[in-house]
Amino acid sequence: MSFYTILKMQQETDYRIDIQHLTELIDARGAKSVGLQLPEGLLRRARSISKEIQNRCDIPVIISGRGCYGACDIDTALSEMVDLLFHFGHSGEDRENIVFVEVRSKVNICPVVQSAIAYLEGDRIALVTTIQHVEMIEEAKKILETAGKEVLIRCGSGDGLRYEGQVLGCNASAVDPRSDEVLFIGTGLFHPKGIASLIEKKVVAADPYTKNIELIDPEPLIRRRWVFLEKALDAHHFGVILSPKIGQYKQNVADEILKSARDHDIEAHLILLDEIREDALINLGMDAYVNTACCRIVDDMRKVILLNPDEFARLLRMRDRMG
Amino acid sequence: MSFYTILKMQQETDYRIDIQHLTELIDARGAKSVGLQLPEGLLRRARSISKEIQNRCDIPVIISGRGCYGACDIDTALSEMVDLLFHFGHSGEDRENIVFVEVRSKVNICPVVQSAIAYLEGDRIALVTTIQHVEMIEEAKKILETAGKEVLIRCGSGDGLRYEGQVLGCNASAVDPRSDEVLFIGTGLFHPKGIASLIEKKVVAADPYTKNIELIDPEPLIRRRWVFLEKALDAHHFGVILSPKIGQYKQNVADEILKSARDHDIEAHLILLDEIREDALINLGMDAYVNTACCRIVDDMRKVILLNPDEFARLLRMRDRMG
Numbered sequence: 102m103s104f105y106t107i108l109k110m111q112q113e114t115d116y117r118i119d120i121q122h123l124t125e126l127i128d129a130r131g132a133k134s135v136g137l138q139l140p141e142g143l144l145r146r147a148r149s150i151s152k153e154i155q156n157r158c159d160i161p162v163i164i165s166g167r168g169c170y171g172a173c174d175i176d177t178a179l180s181e182m183v184d185l186l187f188h189f190g191h192s193g194e195d196r197e198n199i200v201f202v203e204v205r206s207k208v209n210i211c212p213v214v215q216s217a218i219a220y221l222e223g224d225r226i227a228l229v230t231t232i233q234h235v236e237m238i239e240e241a242k243k244i245l246e247t248a249g250k251e252v253l254i255r256c257g258s259g260d261g262l263r264y265e266g267q268v269l270g271c272n273a274s275a276v277d278p279r280s281d282e283v284l285f286i287g288t289g290l291f292h293p294k295g296i297a298s299l300i301e302k303k304v305v306a307a308d309p310y311t312k313n314i315e316l317i318d319p320e321p322l323i324r325r326r327w328v329f330l331e332k333a334l335d336a337h338h339f340g341v342i343l344s345p346k347i348g349q350y351k352q353n354v355a356d357e358i359l360k361s362a363r364d365h366d367i368e369a370h371l372i373l374l375d376e377i378r379e380d381a382l383i384n385l386g387m388d389a390y391v392n393t394a395c396c397r398i399v400d401d402m403r404k405v406i407l408l409n410p411d412e413f414a415r416l417l418r419m420r421d422r423m424g
Numbered sequence: 425m426s427f428y429t430i431l432k433m434q435q436e437t438d439y440r441i442d443i444q445h446l447t448e449l450i451d452a453r454g455a456k457s458v459g460l461q462l463p464e465g466l467l468r469r470a471r472s473i474s475k476e477i478q479n480r481c482d483i484p485v486i487i488s489g490r491g492c493y494g495a496c497d498i499d500t501a502l503s504e505m506v507d508l509l510f511h512f513g514h515s516g517e518d519r520e521n522i523v524f525v526e527v528r529s530k531v532n533i534c535p536v537v538q539s540a541i542a543y544l545e546g547d548r549i550a551l552v553t554t555i556q557h558v559e560m561i562e563e564a565k566k567i568l569e570t571a572g573k574e575v576l577i578r579c580g581s582g583d584g585l586r587y588e589g590q591v592l593g594c595n596a597s598a599v600d601p602r603s604d605e606v607l608f609i610g611t612g613l614f615h616p617k618g619i620a621s622l623i624e625k626k627v628v629a630a631d632p633y634t635k636n637i638e639l640i641d642p643e644p645l646i647r648r649r650w651v652f653l654e655k656a657l658d659a660h661h662f663g664v665i666l667s668p669k670i671g672q673y674k675q676n677v678a679d680e681i682l683k684s685a686r687d688h689d690i691e692a693h694l695i696l697l698d699e700i701r702e703d704a705l706i707n708l709g710m711d712a713y714v715n716t717a718c719c720r721i722v723d724d725m726r727k728v729i730l731l732n733p734d735e736f737a738r739l740l741r742m743r744d745r746m747g
Contacts, residue, residue: 136696145709148661151693166665166697166704177501178668179696338471342489345501370474373459373502374489376699381489386468 546604
């Protein structure tokens with residue numbers, strides 16, 4: 102059985118999605134059409150959910166074909182086409198016709214937490230995870246405490262955060278600053294790398310599916326950002342990126358950046374861009390860019406200089422000092 | 425000087441864009457904000473156009489960061505944010521606050537037309553080009569006639585077609601069916617490949633910039649589509665793709681496909697997708713797809729089975745015959 106097949110089966114079986122709950126919501130709201138939006142890792146479930154809803158409710162279903170990165174990333178076009186949009190896999194405040202459907206993993210996180218103990222050097226451990234594992238965080242805490250660790254769990258602040266220990270790609274405020282290091286339970290390196298660079302602490306990343314454990318050192322991530330900042334010192338013109346995604350649309354931030362650029366006699370242009378890929382920025386041909394949308398898009402850049410708003414402000418201060 | 429630098433300079437200088445005309449339109453309409461949307465190959469000009477408009481009119485300008493593929497591909501989010509959207513490089517009917525700004529190339533097409541004569545085997549030549557070169561088509565005709573060819577030029581029919589000999593990526597109806605073969609003047613292989621597969625004639629593609637001449641044989645293109653169709657015979661479930669782009673949104677076509685799938689007991693799901701990339705379709709995990717948006721997206725698929733609506737209809741007929 103190939104890795105691909107295993108992964109597919111895992112997706113089909115390892116996440117609980119309560120169809121009954123969805124059909125009740127459809128009935129309660131009298132929805133005559135439904136949209137489904139899922140994160141990339143769950144997109145494969147769209148077909149079976151669509152099928153079930155059509156069978157049980159006999160109403161048309163439209164699947165959003167693009168994966169979504171968070172509660173900030175709503176398929177607006179789809180929400181305007183259907184009576185009710187189910188957005189799966191993230192927590193958020195329901196609004197108008199959009200309902201956030203949290204998805205829980207069925208995987209047992211205990212074995213990998215047990216293995217992770219050997220990698221933890223400090224005594225005070227901040228324990229964090231993504232939404233699909235939040236219900237198991239207390240069990241993980243007990244395992245660490247049995248091993249003599251002090252475990253700090255808290256609820257972060259910001260949109261889309263609801264649970265003790267829950268982190269987002271862009272928000273690691275659940276990490277208690279008094280901790281020596283961080284244990285992240287979850288899949289992939291996107292979240293642990295975000296934590297390491299946002300909080301500037303060592304992160305032990307424990308994947309309950311693969312049982313892999315990775316150590317994330319914040320230093321190279323921070324240094325990498327300084328290299329970009331250094332390069333941006335020579336930029337003559339900047340593109341200021343504004344996202345049309347309703348959860349990432351920050352006109353005020355963009356206006357502020359344009360104003361401060363103008364005050365510093367720096368040429369800057371406003372760019373509306375949904376999927377912020379490096380090739381699109383290369384085509385635009387600006388010397389550098391400031392991104393007001395997701396702060397983690399900078400991670401994907403290799404050739405293009407992309408700064409976050411706080412980095413752009415720092416750049417202006419550096420330019421001021423240099424005269 | 426690198427190829428990249430040369431290309432950049434070419435873009436800066438080889439296309440005429442009349443800024444005076446744009447500022448007059450802004451004044452006439454009393455627009456307080458402007459959006460710019462350009463095809464990928466012209467995106468690099470966005471910066472200078474934005475700068476000029478800001479300097480002359482002192483109003484905010486927003487650049488659409490994604491390239492556009494045709495008049496069918498309007499940045500709706502941007503059009504809703506500005507008083508006036510200039511869509512460059514394609515012809516189309518102006519609507520509400522969207523103005524289509526055609527762009528003409530300054531390159532001389534005569535040398536490459538002269539060279540192309542040696543590659544033309546037939547006597548009756550259908551002469552076609554893209555909108556940036558339409559003004560020079562009569563000169564090209566004279567060169568071919570001097571060489572003893574009969575030249576057929578006509579205006580095709582369909583949205584976005586305005587000029588004698590003008591083709592789009594999805595529309596080659598300017599090719600006279602009485603012609604022996606086609607001479608296409610323009611850049612890249614996207615248009616000539618479209619002509620070859622849509623019209624099923626040999627195309628000589630002459631690039632006035634690089635002076636390259638390529639022969640496009642329709643046979644492998646047509647055969648490739650048959651291979652996809654053959655593979656789709658085994659598909660159990662289909663994704664029916666609907667584009668939210670206003671010029672490509674075809675709900676009726678999608679509904680028709682869903683209905684005919686249902687009539688044939690084929691599982692089919694409606695998918696809303698803007699940028700139809702192969703990796704998105706892989707993530708969705710359907711056996712095959714039918715695309716109601718741009719008919720040329722099938723060209724980009726390698727692993728994923730994607731059919732156009734006419735091919736899906738043919739597939740159903742094949743299935744019917746097979747019982």
